[in-house]
Amino acid sequence: MPKTKWIFLAVIVIISLVVYKFWYLDYKVAAYEDIPDLSSEYNVDEELVQAREKLNSGIEPATVYTKDPTKNAIALTFDGLPDPTTTDKLLDLVERYDMKVTFFVEGSNAAGDKESVLKLYEQGITIGNYTYTGVQYLDKLPQDAILEQLLRTQKALDVLTGTEPELFKAPDTSFVVPLLQVAAAANLKSAVKTDVFINKDAVKNDVDAVNFINSVPQGSIVSLRIGTPTNIITYQEGKIDDKPAVDKQPNLALKEEKKDTAVHQNIVDVVERLFKAIQQRGIQTVEIRELREIERVDILTPPVAPTPSPSTSGKVAMLFDYIADKADNILFNRALAATADYNQLRRMNNHKLAENPKMIYTTEQSVCFAFAGLTKPEVVYKTLDYLAKNNIKGTFFVMENEMRANPQMVQDIINSGNEVAIGLRSLKDSNFFTVCKQIDYMQNQFASMGVQTNLVMQPWGQITDETLEAVSAMNCQMVSPTYNMVSSKHQNYTSAEAVMAEQFGKAVYSVGRGWIIYFRLDFYNDDDLVVDVMDLVKRHKVDNIAYNSFYDDAKINPNNDSAYTVKSISAVLANKNALYQINTELDFSSPNLGNSLNYKGISFVDYLQQRYIGNYDVTMAEAHGFKVEEASYLDTDGRIHTDKPVVFFTFDDWGTDAAINHLLYVLRKHNVKATFFILTHNVMRNPNLLRAMALDGHDISSHSEFHRAMDTVEYNSDEAYQSYLVDYGTAYNKLLYAVGDVRLTDGTSAFKPYYRPPTLAISKAGFRALYDTGYEYIVSGSYSTHDYEQPDLDSMVNAIKEGIYDRNGKVINGAVLVMHMSDESTFTPIALDLLLTINEQRADNDPAKFTALPLSAYLKNNYDQSDYSRKNNDLNSRPVPEINPIGSENSLYHNTGY
Secondary structure (H helix, E strand, C coil): CCHHHHHHHHHHHHHHHHHHHHHHHHHHHHHHCCCCCCCCCCCCHHHHHHHHHHHHCCCCCCEEEECCCCCCCEEEEEECCCCHHHHHHHHHHHHHCCCCEEEEECHHHHHHCHHHHHHHHHCCCEEEECCCCCECCHHHCCHHHHHHHHHHHHHHHHHHHCCCCCEECCCCCCCCHHHHHHHHHCCCCEEECCCEECCHHHCCCHHHHHHHHHHCCCCCEEEEECCCCECCCCCCCCCCCCCCCCCCCHHHCCCCCCCCCCCCCCHHHHHHHHHHHHHHHCCCECCHHHCEEECCCCCCCCCCCCCCCCCHHHHHHHHHHHHHHHHHHHHHHHHHHHHHHHHHHHHHHCCCCCCCCCECCECCCEEEEEEECCCCHHHHHHHHHHHHHCCCCCEEEECHHHHHHCHHHHHHHHHCCCEEEEECCCCCCCCHHHHHHHHHHHHHHHHHCCCCCCEEECCCCCCCHHHHHHHHHCCCEECCCCEECCCHHHCCCCCHHHHHHHHHCCCCCCCCCCEEEEEECCCCCCCCHHHHHHHHHHHHHHHHHCCECCCCECCCCCCCCCCCEEECHHHHHCCHHHECCCCCCCCCCCCCHHHCHHHHCCCHHHHHHHCEECCCCCCHHHEECCCHHHHHCCCCCCCCCCCCCEEEEEEEECCCHHHHHHHHHHHHHCCCCCEEEECCCCHHHCHHHHHHHHHCCCEEEECCCCCCCCCCCCCCCHHHHHHHHHHHHHHHHHHHHHHCCCECCCCCECEEEEECCHHHCEEHHHHHHHHHHCCCEEECCCEECCHHHCCCHHHHHHHHHHHHECCCCCECCCCEEEEECCCCCCCHHHHHHHHHHHHHHCCCCCCCCCEECCHHHCCCCCCCCCCCCCCCCCHHHCCCCCCCCCCCCCCHHHHHCC
């Protein structure tokens, strides 16, 4: 044989040995290292032979039980058999609280504690297979090792109870199709995939238990790990990255070697707290078999090693082709199994897209800080320090690459009490399946850290329909920022003030309740800037929402409930009583002419005479389009007819939380209800504030959509009528939709179809449009305080007093005061606070004491504003509740329900 051929053959042999050593033998050694010797207990040689035969014949894989969002119940599992004393106590709790649970038992523990297993069986508890030693990463073991773990446990439990388990699970294991086939060969019907793990050390008391149970989605499989998982896989660097490595950068000071100083909770105490919370909430527990069962697809047949060809060089090529094919096939089979599972979810979801709200629709006085971009650990830890010092909890959206790079940092965020949630990366090749995979991976990693979440955000990049579909199919909730504090031009900035000025501008005085303020932590080149910006947002856009006067400071007055808090997103979502649903993207511009007062039997002439509450400044010259005779019937008094010292506070326009929350607090403090005339153009950008206003018991009425005065167009033309109709109809529809379902204490809707004309100008065409749109009263009012231009507090106090009192200091009965809720009306809240405080201190018979009511207290039962001399109206004889001190049991508020 030529010398060159011998050399070539020698090279082939060397390569083959290298491949054998580093690919096959290393894998075998790594896979079997530290596996316990099971040969002495429960011999399963015969069962192994039968199982291999089933596998060779192409057995169908076991199914998987997983969360079922359609089920209004949860399933509970205990993973691992505890000591006999603990088992007895847990069984006692199960019976006492009438809970359905499943115990997943290790075969080795069953063999060592037969009495406990028999007690489980006799009490009717479902027993599942938790492998022989509670082994982790079962899917990564060789086939025979998996079979031994499962078959020995099957036999141990069969010998003890006479029944083989049908369910199995293993810690930190992916239920890929090859594993499910091996499980089926071991006579196991289904795997159980937990989606919520209980961190027992986090359930320190009953409140923690209630909070945890409140956060569990319906249809979840909830598990408490009792046993300690056994890891019999030795990971080789560079080959397996399923378990992310800890980032040991020296500047992070993670102190991995520190002693465990945490206070560990007793399992029995934790379980009892959880059972009590479940019982108090009326949540049903069900058997796992009542939840959703899914199937995975068959794996492809692995390629058979090719027959060597006569060509030696061909042998080498085929050897490497075989290795590559085998590796590709393994990866493909795993991907195919996951894809099939996601396809099934896609079909069940019926291609529905997740909603992606840019705020939480809540009336709770809370703001959310959200963070993403966690690739700079030093900035993350600076942020955590700031949050801790200011008693703030935020939400950190963690991405897959960040979890893999630095799991310890993620754990530190969790340990700090802040929230972690799923951050989606914006990838060019992203699709439904890759998004599902990201969510699945992150949920599994979080679960291993004792956290369950279905909260998702994609902080940057275009959000596609496929992403929204994947989020919906995975039963997750997506959110997006209300206010993004990141702008590309700010990357090199060093001044937080400059960032704030450009991000908020001069018009945004505050953030709003339910808003999500987003900070990207790895964006600025200046690593101190993000914390500085966050501090300015808190101090100048959140803290300023609280009402603070020289004698009523939210920081020191425990009864001052005006301040907003900064919370995590899930904490705000957990307050179900404050949540509501709304679609701000609807088209509100089509007026419903079916609301016309004509259908209520009110003629247009009567509407003019009886339903318009005017103003003495609106004379014949401002009554555009009316004939002289018609104008003579229009009210110019502006007061509500009453012989009682009742006044009406009304507020126009719109503003930010900083302005309106001050008013709401002052009115709430003094138990006063008012009427708010809303300028609706921007109201859907902050519906939470409008909703809060209604829930405080105030009338919600209209001040138009665009503040278009009735003298800004040809006032008596058809064009003017159509223009008004759209404007007034849009405002009407928005307010009805946003708060029409809110009920005041008298059972009526918070939306009151009253209208205040912008600038108080009126026209016949405008009135016709209001009549046809369905506004029941047009209210100008008796006195305007011009609060938006008052120079100081004294001027504002005097302006309000002038509207309430006559020259003799007596209350002007029925006075309707026009004020504003805008940010420019700086002195209005504190001036009202002072006057209402003084008013409460007056004696009941003091002629200067008044009662403030909303307009709806009088504008009902076909209230008629016509002149008494021309209309035989008996308004003065109507019964009016006696005026008693505000807040007393028999006060006007108590009797009227306002």
